[in-house]
Amino acid sequence: MLGRLANTSLIVLLLLVAGIANATNIEGARLWRSPEKTRLVFDLTGSVNHKIFSLSNPSRLVIDVDGSSLKQSLSSLTLTNTPIRKVRWAKRNNNDVRIVLDLHEAVSPRSFLLKPNSTYGHRLVVDLFDKGKASAKPTIPPKSSPAPVQGRDIIVAIDAGHGGEDPGAIGHGKAREKDVTLAIAKEVAALFNREKGFKAKLTRTGDYYISLRERTQIARKHGADLFVSIHADAFVQPQARGMSVFTLSKRGASSETARWLANKENNSDLIGGEEGVSLDDKDGLLASVLLDLSMTDTQTRSIKAGKMVLSELGKQNRLHKKQVEQAAFVVLKSPDIPSMLVETGFITNPEDARKLKSHSHRTRIAHSIYTGIRDFFHHQPPLGTLIAQEKSKGTLVASSKPRKHKVRSGDTLSDIAARYNVSMSGLRRINGIKAADHIQIGQLLEIP
The missing domain is CATH 2.60.40.3500 (Immunoglobulin-like)
Incomplete structure (x- = not known):
């Protein structure tokens, strides 16, 4: 009897220990x-x-x-x-x-x-x-139509990859992709918001998580004319380095066309053109043809814009690939918004990571992205925009960036030179600066 009690006690004890362990x-x-x-x-x-x-x-x-x-x-x-x-x-x-x-x-x-x-x-x-903002069943929202006035701004949606719970790649020196991408995205947005005829919209403005589909939905809500997603690459081998530009692959375009057609019954999806084309009243074959035409046109424009951005990046930075690559990234799958993804370097490479943590280097990257997109729209401005009007009148100028810069706390001469894409020697010469980096807060610098 005692032996049986002892065995029972041992079993109970073992179960308790197992419960604690599990x-x-x-x-x-x-x-x-x-x-x-x-x-x-x-x-x-x-x-x-x-x-x-x-x-x-x-x-x-x-x-x-x-x-x-x-x-x-x-x-x-x-x-x-x-x-x-x-x-x-x-x-x-x-x-x-x-x-x-x-x-x-x-x-x-x-x-x-x-x-x-x-x-x-x-x-x-x-x-x-x-309250009132809980996400219901995911849908594909219609793209907002630009305001029906002539001379509207071109809307550029700028997406800082990752954020919040999702840090992205963590690279050399504990550099976090989500921090690098947000810093560059804000810099690109600032450049566009200083440029006449353009307006930037950030998909995220702080350190929080947004799903991939939500990012493109934000671009559609603002009626974006172009979507650019900014990332930093990673690889198991630290030797990999350099920048890349991606647009949507044909395989990705095909799968997205199928997805849009599947949602046709529940959405008033608008594609292509100033007024857009609704899929609601189209039969399956016609809707498929319309979507295919829209995706083809969008891919063509995406590649053209991507090439111009890659060219600008290559002027000052090392490229990982010298041609625009294609992949089935979810954030590139808007059938009527030209989209690209920019990998700003390999955060797992010691040299790239060191540069990506540098404010002046991020500024140079931002300026390259901005210049490539701006030049693309100077060549192919959307109808009804201010840029299109100025181009038709022959009054379009290369840039309307301010020619003066007021020095703020934290500014250095190298940062300012990178921001305006000018040489430090030229900046020193035109402002009579003799010391290596002798500038003062509040000082008004002339930009050569």
Whole structure:
């Protein structure tokens, strides 16, 4: 009898130890804010079962994680500019963790699990959509028609790759792709917003995650005339280096045509031309022909624009490939928006990574992207734009960049020279600067 009790006790003890060993730990959490939602990410040591539910009066969101243990306090999360007022947590049923988010206002929550990747382990993601902005079933939105006035600006959508929970490639010297791409994208946008006849729209303005489809949807919402996605390449061998430009491959175009046709019944998709062409009232064959024509024209324009950007990049930087490459990247799949993806160098290469962390080098890249796109539209401006009007009248000038620069905090002579694509010697000479880099905040420099 005693032996049997001892065996039973041993089995219970072993089961308890096994339960402890198999418990999933919540190692910590990260919080990201984007224009439409707040994303809360829990790092886990393994997969879990979980559920979430909302409570009202006051507004709360409850997150129950089965068979888990919280190993790190959540009190260090920065809740500023989020709907979360306070985070509380406690052990539940001696085996689970309950996390309660006290909210300033009601939200539309969504949760899902992510499997490990090269950067993170298992994760539980909880998205808190601002009321009225929760994403329903993904659809293909119609492209916004440009304002029906003559002399409109050309809209350039600039997409900084990765962001938030997705850092992209992490390269030599811990350089993060998401930081490099956002810095370059902002620089390109600033150049276009100083250029008469152009307007830039950033798909993301800060460090937050946007899905690939959302990026092209933002471009469509703003009626973009061109979409450029900025990235930094990575490879297992650190010797790989240099810049590349990609446009959509034929295989990618074919798969996207099929996707658009599949969505025809649920969308008022507009393609091509000033007024656009609706697919809603077209039979399958005609819709397929229209889409094919639109994709072919868009690919042709994408390649032309890509070649001009690649040419500008090659004037000051090492190229990985000397011709525009083609691939089936999701962000390039708008049938009526010329699109390109620019790989600004290999972040896994020590020399490229060092340069990509340099402000002056990023400025040179931004200027090359801007110049290539600007020159493309000077050759082929969309109808109804100011650039098209000036070209038809013969009054189009190469550039309307300001010829003066007011020195700001952090500016260096090399940065300013790179921004305006001029030589430092010329900048020194025209402004009478004799010391190596002797400029002062507020000083007005003339640009040669």
